[in-house]
Amino acid sequence: MTWTPINIATQLFQNIDEIELKSALAAIENAYVNEAGNHKRFPGLKIFANLPGSEPVYLYRHTATNDVYAVSNSRVYRIDRDGNYVDLTKAPLSGGGRPVFTETVDEIVIAAGGDIIRCDGKKTQVLSPDAPDATHVAYIDSILIANEKDSGRFAHANFGDARTWDPLDVFAADSKPDHVTAVIVTPYREILVAGPQSVEQYSRLEGETPFYRRWTVDEGIIAPYSMVFEDGAVFCVNSKKEFVRLSLQNSEPVSGDIARVLSAIPEQQWQKAWSQRFEVDGQRFIMLQIPDADTPYGGKGLTYLFDVKHRKWSNLYGWNPQLAVPEIYPVNDICEAYDRVLCGSNGVIYEMTPRDFVNASKPQRMIGRTAHLGNQPVEISDTRMRIAMGVGSYTTEPVIRMRCKVDNRYWSAWVERKLGRTGTQTAALLFGGFGTGEHFQFEWEILNNCQVTVMGLEADITAVGW
Structure with a gap:
């Protein structure tokens, strides 16, 4: 016997046709x-908490009080550690966009394309009749910032x-004549003002002029809700449809392994895309979801998982048991709170759990697929x-199954093996042979x-002659 190891620790690579792939992983x-x-x-x-209705739920954790706030169907709720909710809505959130949260010294502030809403933990109110309609809000050094929707300006209180x-x-972001569609303040006290064609960085000044522009990046942000701070920089999807690590004036693409998929997504399908960071078992991830993008399975909604440290990607999917x-x-959103990773969905808040591997009541399908291995x-x-x-x-006993494709002709029948009852010792599972050919692909x-x-x-590979 000649046991040949197959590298499964490599990265997902979707930048070429699968038949051309000779290393890396075709799917994970x-x-x-x-x-x-x-x-x-x-x-x-x-399930962590159920909210009224079936509209998308968006989450925010107040850093001072650790309270979790949720927005669903224009209403604002406070969620406690046990999943109980209180409706705080006096002034509903307007605008119809994805909520963006920030917090001042004594309240949270929310924007979604209409009136900016404030909440002191009791009831929501319109922040000010003089504040602009805004999609984004941010806070730095006791100053609240908001973009003016559908304009190239951002204002401050x-x-x-x-x-x-x-x-x-009011400041005009005028390095390029485009609208301000996103604003973020980083832990480094940088104010990033982004539009479809450019990103500008502003810093604080003392005196009558509170900000000044330090630098610009000659590329914009195609997905306004994709900006997230992690690993000492801001990650986002730029105007070239690349997921990039943006630090100072350096824009480093980190999506080369999946660039072909991202670049094929039409511009209009990027508007609802979002990203958020979180941790699982000590590893830091960023989830990038493009809800309107086509999937390889004929549906809508691509979700990528990005390993920040190792720069590796994988896919996340739900499961339709009927089809x-x-x-x-x-x-729809992720929030780390109450020593949990909470996830907003439609009318419900989920908790990521390492003990149950179903998505609520639906199965979770885990798959891995190699490249086409071998050349003789x-x-x-x-x-x-x-x-x-x-x-x-x-x-x-749960079951895992494997199949093989020889010379890219057709998949073999599935070979199933049991994973053992509680107490069974870890061992190698044998799946048998899959015939003769020049290259093989396993799934x-x-x-x-x-x-x-x-x-x-x-x-177990043996060379043969034709």
């Missing part, structure tokens, strides 16, 4: 490569008084996978509700 869904180079199943979703807005306190096909990952005639006499066993209960899949860690894949 609802999983990620952990620090040990293993395929680790992504946590499932369990008086120092220490978020409810007083002088119509002369038995993947659908959009059922999350060989016979695969056997294959084996090293995997954590004993992940079932005392009465049931594995699991739908059962159990933890899965794939630690290695090997094939």
